[in-house]
Amino acid sequence: MFRDLKWKIPLIAAILLGAVWLAYPVQEKINLGLDLQGGMHLVLEVQTEKAVESSIEQRADDIKRALQDEDVELDRVFAIQDDKTVHIILVDTIDTPATTQLVKNYPSMELQGTQRDGLELIYRVTAEEIKYIKENAVQQALETIRNRVDQFGVSEPAIQVQGERRILVQLPGIKEPERAINLIGKTARLEFKVVDDSMSPQQALQQGPPNGSEVLYQRIENPETGAVTKEPYLIKERTLMTGDSLTAADVRYDNQFNEPYVALTFNSLGGQQFYQISKDYLGKRIAIILDNNVYSAPVIREEIPGGRAQVTGRFSTEEARDLAIALRAGALPAPVIILENRTIGPSLGRDSVEAGVTSIVAGFIVVLIFMMLYYRLSGVVAVTALFLNLLLLLGALAYFGAALTLPGIAGIILTVGMAIDANVLVFERVREEVRIGKPVRAAIDAGFAKAFRTIVDANVTTFIAAIVLFQFGTGPIKGFAITLCIGIAASMFTAVFVSRTVFDSFMARKKIQTLSIG
Structure with missing residues (x-):
């Protein structure tokens, strides 16, 4: 038995050092959820x-x-x-x-x-x-929104389907909520259409547009005053080409005025299609339209091979960057509307973190005092195992990149209780063996052996429940389930393996006749 210490102690040391390496520094390694660091909570509905x-x-x-x-x-x-x-x-x-x-x-x-x-x-x-189209539209919207959010640079976003056509979006730590909403909700349907020169836009507004044409507008913002005006265009309704064949969209700057524009690159099929359009409509104006808004309407002065185009407009670098993100991520298959929009301030999140940490520390101290008073030195072993349990839990959260939420903190507190419960079961068994007159060594062996099955049964049933919560739960429920699963695995290791190793280490060094266990 004592020969096992030669591999048990190095194994425990290696695992603990690995946990410290993974978790340090905690502020950088552990991602906080929406409820702890603030951010945005959106519920979107896809117009299937x-x-x-x-x-x-x-x-x-x-x-x-x-x-x-x-x-x-x-x-x-x-x-x-x-x-x-x-x-x-x-x-x-x-x-x-x-x-x-x-x-x-x-x-x-x-x-x-x-x-x-x-x-x-x-x-x-x-x-x-029709059912397939609707379901596919929701899944496409989910992937498109996820791609946009990933390029926007939000860490640990939660994006998932709710019900038949709703999408939940949680963006922790977001600092520009309005910009995020505009980017997420933008349909981003890129179209190339011919400008109708049969009459002026003003005539079309007064008399009505001719059949097969419509009036669309270009948004123009004065950079000095910030005043926004709309310039009308008479556009033929037939779409020559869409952005479905787009492969790249990047922000660049022109050499003359250093103004931003979005450079577009199409795949081979799209490149041939764009070349044919430039050939067929040479000398005519082609409007570049995004979500029924005209961005520019340049004259095609020459045939354009190579599958490249550019979207110019009077927009800022940030607007050009967001436009490029939306185009790269792809167009939404259907418009989305915002059903719910809640912003959680960072101060509220900070208060939640402080309250959660306080509750963990307070619970740890109460357990420490109780275990030391009731189980004496054996209680110190249990508290040491509990501290190591928390350390392993933080290391695992950092390794898996899981976001710590307020329900997750509740899961940690529950884990503390379960870890101590395992030690209590062992110690009570050991005390029973000591009372009937068994030697200390035999009492420890019997106590751990008899309590082991009960500990496994209790933890396995709880672990199964946590797996079910993770599989079918959403948002905060998943956070609770993750920390509970990790905590159960850690408590099994510390309460049984580590505690037993500590007792064996003392028995190997000294010939102990009595056991300080209350």
């Missing part, structure tokens, strides 16, 4: 119906292009959102077989019937496809 509408419109455009490629003579193809249908109007029924055969490539489209003597084919999107 908009994603469905956009998908149906896109499907109608795809079918139209595919039919045109097959030389099918079309009157028009359009979508009706109310009943989730796509209408295909042919010029001659001779093209009906080819049309129905082609639409079979879209298994989510069901033929509902025909009108106009068979010239109009009506297809409806299936309910299963």
